[in-house]
Amino acid sequence: MEHISIMEALSLSVVAITVVMVVLVGLMFIIEGFKFIENSQSAASVLPAQPASQEKEQTLADSEELKLVAALTALAVASNDEQDKKYRITTIKRIK
Known part of the structure; x- marks a missing residue:
């Protein structure tokens, strides 16, 4: 079994947390973008x-x-x- 030093473990943790945060921020922007898509579709399909x-x-x-x-x-x-x-x-x- 390979031994991992404290510095390698910390750097791996920072990279993992950064990846998770980037994915969450990306999902947030995608969800916020649905508001604009829904508004444009509802304005186009206004019924008499x-x-x-x-x-x-x-x-x-x-x-x-x-x-x-x-x-x-x-x-x-x-x-x-x-x-x-x-x-x-x-x-x-x-x-x-």
Whole structure:
């Protein structure tokens, strides 16, 4: 087995850490670059305005879905991670 001196080990460590940092910085720039690519693509594919009736249908569907999500979230919080409890949702009321 070859013996490695302290100076060789330190220089190898510095080179390894430098390579890792260069790769991480490169990945950071690539991820940041996706913001510009997404913005240019979304600006090129702008759709014309939809009629108001379609927008109302979408908001109604979204609000029903949001009510269900809110109810399930409240049920998960109420259960306190106890699996033996059983709950039933009878009504959904919005509290301001």
